[in-house]
Amino acid sequence: GAGVSQSPRYKVAKRGQDVALRCDPISGHVSLFWYQQALGQGPEFLTYFQNEAQLDKSGLPSDRFFAERPEGSVSTLKIQRTQQEDSAVYLCASSLALLAGVGTDTQYFGPGTRLTVL
Amino acid sequence: SQQGEEDPQALSIQEGENATMNCSYKTSINNLQWYRQNSGRGLVHLILIRSNEREKHSGRLRVTLDTSKKSSSLLITASRAADTASYFCATDAGGATNKLIFGTGTLLAVQP
Numbered sequence: 001g002a003g004v005s006q007s008p009r010y011k012v013a014k015r016g017q018d019v020a021l022r023c024d025p026i027s028g029h030v031s032l033f034w035y036q037q038a039l040g041q042g043p044e045f046l047t048y049f050q051n052e053a054q055l056d057k058s059g060l061p062s063d064r065f066f067a068e069r070p071e072g073s074v075s076t077l078k079i080q081r082t083q084q085e086d087s088a089v090y091l092c093a094s095s096l097a098l099l100a101g102v103g104t105d106t107q108y109f110g111p112g113t114r115l116t117v118l
Numbered sequence: 119s120q121q122g123e124e125d126p127q128a129l130s131i132q133e134g135e136n137a138t139m140n141c142s143y144k145t146s147i148n149n150l151q152w153y154r155q156n157s158g159r160g161l162v163h164l165i166l167i168r169s170n171e172r173e174k175h176s177g178r179l180r181v182t183l184d185t186s187k188k189s190s191s192l193l194i195t196a197s198r199a200a201d202t203a204s205y206f207c208a209t210d211a212g213g214a215t216n217k218l219i220f221g222t223g224t225l226l227a228v229q230p
Contacts, residue, residue: 031216042206042220056215091161097216107218109161
């Protein structure tokens with residue numbers, strides 16, 4: 001079946017521009033995660049949704065970052081007034097996990113969006 | 119911030135040899151997972167080991183977990199050129215969220 005898809009795959013933005021990154025999770029997956037991966041580093045958690053509810057946004061680096069999942073399926077990560085330090089690969093993952101806190105279910109990752117801020 | 123550190127940071131071996139990567143983490147965990155990442159296929163889940171397990175196998179992969187030392191190892195046997203990738207361990211944060219906290223990764227190069 002189809003995996004997690006993300007668009008665009010590459011995005012170049014001028015400093016100060018707003019960007020929107022899209023994630024289509026695996027159909028039926030309740031949990032959705034966004035991670036940020038800087039060059040040469042492991043992914044770092046940004047935010048987590050269970051259906052349409054954003055249960056954890058502790059990893060969002062500033063109030064310029066905003067994520068939503070209004071119908072509990074597709075999610076959008078928006079970055080306002082982009083800065084050079086926002087340059088990274090943004091990864092989306094989904095999992096079937098039905099009950100938070102029980103223990104992590106396998107997360108399936110999309111290919112990521114590589115954002116370059118000039 | 120990263121939960122764990124992986125060792126070595128980079129590893130180069132010949133095809134057919136075994137590769138061992140280690141991961142250390144800082145806090146109590148529910149489980150630990152290993153992922154592989156290369157440019158062709160993104161981040162792919164390899165294996166999950168729960169905190170009450172000590173060893174797990176999947177094909178050419180063998181994972182061990184020592185919760186007393188807060189460490190895990192991933193062994194890839196009979197390596198192939200296609201195993202060339204970065205390998206990450208990831209631990210769950212526990213509590214009310216299911217987020218993963220990744221290590222810094224090991225870059226494995228398998229020479230044909």
